[in-house]
Amino acid sequence: MKIVHPPPFPTRVFINLTNLQANLRLLQKLAGRAALFPAVKANAYGHGARKVVSQCLKEGYNTFCVAHLAEALALKQAGLQAHYLIMTPFLPPLADEIVRHSFMPVVCTLEQVHRLARAVKKQNKSVKIHLKVDTGMGRVGIKEKDVFPFLNAVKQAQGVEIEGVMSHYPRADEMDASYTSTQTKRFEKIRKKLRPYQIPCFHIANSAALAHQDNAAFDAVRPGIALYGLNPFGLKESSTMADLKPVxxxxxxxxxxxxxxxxxxxxxxxxxxxxxxxxxxxxxxxxxxxxxxxxxxxxxxxxxxxxxxxxxxxxxxxxxxxxxxxxxxxxxxxxxxxxxxxxxxxxxxxxxxxxxxxxxxxxxxxxxxxxxxxxxx
Ligand SMILES: Cc1ncc(COP(=O)(O)O)c(C=O)c1O
Structure with a gap:
């Protein structure tokens, strides 16, 4: 690219939105009928969340994964109307703000549920939550054995609707997919058991799982790194990811x-x-x-x-x-x-x-x- 007048700041990052669009299309092909929830946390992995979200909206995507309430707020305040899934556990006092803005929090404690229920009552609104189950990541989430009692407790919380159940893979980027396959099967089992609850959206897949794991797409996928054209397997080659274009x-x-x-x-x-x-x-x-x-x-x-x-x-x-x-x-x-x-x-x-x-x-x-x-x- 020829720049005639030097820019005031000599170092710049260029974000190719056409490549982002191509990656979205490739990932949607891999996801099949599952919905695609682009991960745009951390300023869209440094790419500029506003522009990335607005490009994804143009492509017909309307649910985005962020880490924090502040990220969802910044995007909403920039005029980007969408569903924002807040994936990092929120501190209970933030429940009011989450309900006020109709964000979708990921929930993994009963205190969060109670705070949301109070906020919902106060504001005469409802809130959609996604329940995080720890199927092996070992980071956050309720244990598998607690899923039923947890859901029953949530049912008592008026106005708190369970929109989704999610989990996360810790080892999907390994070439040996055996741990991840076992985890997929466990998540499938949870889904079967929860059928009577008629929860619309089960999701677990990140980019690596989308590339290499059969049956991981469930109802939605949450790719981040691959969306930006980067290989979730690092320098290891992946034929599925070979056509991604760095953004x-x-x-x-x-x-x-x-x-x-x-x-x-x-x-x-x-x-x-x-x-x-x-x-x-x-x-x-x-x-x-x-x-x-x-x-x-x-x-x-x-x-x-x-x-x-x-x-x-x-x-x-x-x-x-x-x-x-x-x-x-x-x-x-x-x-x-x-x-x-x-x-x-x-x-x-x-x-x-x-x-x-x-x-x-x-x-x-x-x-x-x-x-x-x-x-x-
Ligand atoms: C819960 C969760 N889902 C999805 C993603 C997206 O993962 P990736 O960028 O590997 O596709 C992340 C990223 O760290 C995450 O923490």
Missing amino acids: MSWKTRVVFLKEVSAGTGLSYGHAFVASSRMLIATLPVGYGDGLRRILSNKMEVIIGGKRCPQVGRICMDQTLVDVSSLEGQVKVGDEVVLLGRQGTAEMSAEEMADKASTINYEVVTGITSRVPRIFIS
Whole structure:
């Protein structure tokens, strides 16, 4: 992309909404007749929740998974009318606000139910809840053996309607799907037992399960990472996920160039010392933007269509790159790709995550709010 006037902030994230649309369509194919509830928590995994939600609304999706009440509120206040499923347990005093805005909370304690019932009565409204059952994640949820007593207690709470029962997979990203298959069967058993309650929506699948687990779609699926074109299996290949298109690219520009002689120490702690004469570019990006410091001396960036090694400690706002291989071809203002493509070279969030000993989820959600998101389609 040619930018004539440099933007005031030199590092930018580009969000390709056409790719998001293609991913939605691919995932819906995998989900079959199950509804798709896009996971847009954490600012849509760093992609910009407002634009992502509005694109999904255009595609006909109207139920979104957020983590917190505040996320649902921000989206609603931005004019995005939709159903918001609040997945992280809410603190009981927030029940009033949840009912007032007709959000759908995920519930896993009776105190939450009682607080919602009180709020419903006070406001003369009703609330739809999704009950979280812990079938193996070990994070939140009621135990399987408590499902019946819990549901019976909820039945006494007037105006509190059980819209869904949900669970979550802890190991769906493993190539050995046996644990996940057992969990799917357990969830199916729960569904069968709960038939008399006529609960409309059972859901458990995240992106990885949608890709590799048979019978995991139930009534709805909650993909996040795959929606953004990223592989839930990291660097491991997945034929089902192969056609996903990364939605995000992350770019900056060269702001300074210098030649250094052999023996010159670079950046904090001189964690890199030039072994010969080198050409070094400074990039105006650092851990203040989400470029993780642990990547120091490990990662590469793309300049002039070529991979160039990053050198020295990544600072809060600046990072150095060895551009000796581009001598005579690189100048201040040149585009640098941190994530995405340039010519035939590509840097993926999976590769960056691997080098930082983390997962692609953390790479994209970790890009901080000072980096502008530019939406293209
Ligand atoms: C409860 C729940 N459902 C769905 C998702 C989406 O998972 P993924 O991004 O792996 O598709 C998450 C993400 O962490 C989650 O916590």
